Amino acid sequence: MTAPLTEQAGGRVDGQQPAVRLQAVSKTYGQGKASLLALDNVALDVAPGEFVCLLGASGCGKSTLLSLVAGLDAPSAGRIDVDRRRIALMFQEPALFPWLTVSANVEMALRAKGLGKRERRARAAEYLEIVHLGGFGRKRPHELSGGMRQRVSLARALAQDADVLLMDEPFGALDAMTRDLLHDELERIWRERDLAVLFVTHNVREAVRLGDRVVLLSSRPGRVVEDFPVTLPRPRRTDSAEVAEQAGEITQRLRAEVMRHGAAPNRVPQEATPDGP
Amino acid sequence: MAADTHARQIAGLDALELAPARRAGLLTRAWAGTWPVALAVALVLAAWELVVLAGWWPEYVFAGPLTTLTELGHRLGEAEFYQALTVTLRRAVVGFALAIAVGLVVGALVSRIRPLRRAVGSLITGLQTMPSIAWFPLAILLFGLSESAILFVVVLGAAPSVANGLIAGVDYTPPILLRAGHMLGFRRLTLYRHVILPASLPSFLAGLKQGWAFAWRSLMAGELLVIIANRPSLGEQLHFARELADSPGLLATMIVILVIGILVDRLFGLADNALRRRWGLHQVTA
Numbered sequence: 150m151t152a153p154l155t156e157q158a159g160g161r162v163d164g165q166q167p168a169v170r171l172q173a174v175s176k177t178y179g180q181g182k183a184s185l186l187a188l189d190n191v192a193l194d195v196a197p198g199e200f201v202c203l204l205g206a207s208g209c210g211k212s213t214l215l216s217l218v219a220g221l222d223a224p225s226a227g228r229i230d231v232d233r234r235r236i237a238l239m240f241q242e243p244a245l246f247p248w249l250t251v252s253a254n255v256e257m258a259l260r261a262k263g264l265g266k267r268e269r270r271a272r273a274a275e276y277l278e279i280v281h282l283g284g285f286g287r288k289r290p291h292e293l294s295g296g297m298r299q300r301v302s303l304a305r306a307l308a309q310d311a312d313v314l315l316m317d318e319p320f321g322a323l324d325a326m327t328r329d330l331l332h333d334e335l336e337r338i339w340r341e342r343d344l345a346v347l348f349v350t351h352n353v354r355e356a357v358r359l360g361d362r363v364v365l366l367s368s369r370p371g372r373v374v375e376d377f378p379v380t381l382p383r384p385r386r387t388d389s390a391e392v393a394e395q396a397g398e399i400t401q402r403l404r405a406e407v408m409r410h411g412a413a414p415n416r417v418p419q420e421a422t423p424d425g426p
Numbered sequence: 427m428a429a430d431t432h433a434r435q436i437a438g439l440d441a442l443e444l445a446p447a448r449r450a451g452l453l454t455r456a457w458a459g460t461w462p463v464a465l466a467v468a469l470v471l472a473a474w475e476l477v478v479l480a481g482w483w484p485e486y487v488f489a490g491p492l493t494t495l496t497e498l499g500h501r502l503g504e505a506e507f508y509q510a511l512t513v514t515l516r517r518a519v520v521g522f523a524l525a526i527a528v529g530l531v532v533g534a535l536v537s538r539i540r541p542l543r544r545a546v547g548s549l550i551t552g553l554q555t556m557p558s559i560a561w562f563p564l565a566i567l568l569f570g571l572s573e574s575a576i577l578f579v580v581v582l583g584a585a586p587s588v589a590n591g592l593i594a595g596v597d598y599t600p601p602i603l604l605r606a607g608h609m610l611g612f613r614r615l616t617l618y619r620h621v622i623l624p625a626s627l628p629s630f631l632a633g634l635k636q637g638w639a640f641a642w643r644s645l646m647a648g649e650l651l652v653i654i655a656n657r658p659s660l661g662e663q664l665h666f667a668r669e670l671a672d673s674p675g676l677l678a679t680m681i682v683i684l685v686i687g688i689l690v691d692r693l694f695g696l697a698d699n700a701l702r703r704r705w706g707l708h709q710v711t712a
Contacts, residue, residue, distance in 0.1 A: 246603060294439075
């Protein structure tokens with residue numbers, strides 16, 4: 150059922166060009182004694198149209214990994230193959246521009262592409278419709294709820310018309326009911342648009358609910374511990390017995406990983422983790 | 427069907443989560459803003475009258491509020507007052523506009539070019555702490571008793587605040603917005619134009635407000651020192667009121683200067699509030 154990922158990297162995609170490929174990627178922060186190894190020799194492939202969830206406790210470098218793939222930061226070693234022009238990133242926070250209306254925020258994604266104003270507006274309205282916010286284009290971000298803002302953020306990411314969507318705990322700050330609904334939304338959009346999604350979370354059920362694969366990372370340094378395929382039929386429900394069962398299995402593995410750190414506290418650097426927002 | 431329920435569920439949550447709009451009526455807000463001011467003015471006038479009644483100074487040296495306000499009323503009916511007001515306000519507007527232009531250019535350059543920041547960053551703050559009146563001897567040497575001398579000092583007084591406002595705004599652009607802008611494909615100049623500049627607007631506005639205060643002070647110092655023949659100004663009126671020991675006239679002019687300063691500051695306050703409301707930075711009461 151599970152196997153160390155390093156041995157099967159590339160094997161899963163059978164000759165098809167992966168949308169994202171990480172080979173022996175490491176990331177070190179700082180220098181000398183104060184240096185912190187955030188990611189260690191990570192290999193990971195995401196096939197086109199595949200939904201991969203990255204799971205790990207805090208300090209496992211999940212966010213670091215996304216930053217590297219997004220090109221916001223450079224790896225210390227290794228290779229990342231991805232078409233950066235076809236990539237969108239959604240953050241933990243909505244990261245909307247407060248001086249713009251909701252519509253104009255989405256339009257920002259189209260502005261960089263050089264579309265005209267009228268075209269931008271029409272397209273933004275379409276994307277807002279996709280996330281069920283059709284009537285809210287003229288509002289300002291602060292007038293919306295947290296879940297709505299995160300949907301605007303999703304609409305903005307979609308408007309980039311990317312092939313790869315990177316998501317950094319995008320629903321972490323939302324209440325359970327809103328999150329459930331957004332899972333359904335995301336799943337629908339992912340299928341309709343045939344996106345490759347790399348979804349970072351520390352919520353095991355969320356990972357099983359959404360992913361084709363759940364990749365478990367260890368903490369400090371972040372290494373790929375195990376790669377769990379999720380073959381449950383879609384659409385899944387977060388509260389279903391099947392999801393709970395597989396989540397339980399993964400949680401046990403995650404617990405073992407976390408306990409390993411408790412056993413050898415001296416080996417764990419106490420610096421602030423770079424895995425912050 | 428399922429998709430429909432789903433959409434309705436989402437719409438329902440959205441409606442529940444949106445806070446109902448709640449803003450007091452215009453009259454209530456106007457009254458809430460007015461009465462403390464009226465009370466403060468009344469207190470100041472009362473204290474003033476008390477000092478006059480105490481008789482520490484003779485009436486021709488320190489006039490009472492009633493005499494002063496009567497004198498002010500007279501002046502408001504005279505053409506000469508408006509000539510002086512026009513000259514002073516024109517200087518203020520031209521000087522402040524120039525200061526904004528200079529501050530913008532300097533601020534933009536310093537905030538973007540790192541070596542320049544190290545070179546002149548602290549110099550700008552140093553300039554800001556320099557009392558503007560200390561510039562006048564040099565300004566008069568350079569430009570004579572002229573408009574240019576006044577303008578020179580007004581610009582020097584206000585531009586550092588404007589520049590610092592912009593620099594602070596650029597520095598405090600939330601990193602998350604920079605990253606978002608980067609992911610959306612904005613780089614360097616486009617990032618500056620579409621993300622960094624708009625993000626620094628609140629801080630820039632604060633810089634403008636402070637710059638105005640400095641400009642206004644510098645201008646008054648300048649008009650007291652640089653008196654140009656046949657060009658009446660508020661500062662000049664102040665100067666001659668002292669020469670002629672015209673206490674009510676002097677105090678009346680001071681009130682005018684104070685009121686203009688407050689009114690312009692209020693304008694900036696309104697702009698700031700409007701901005702905060704649009705950005706949702708806090709609930710506005712004024």
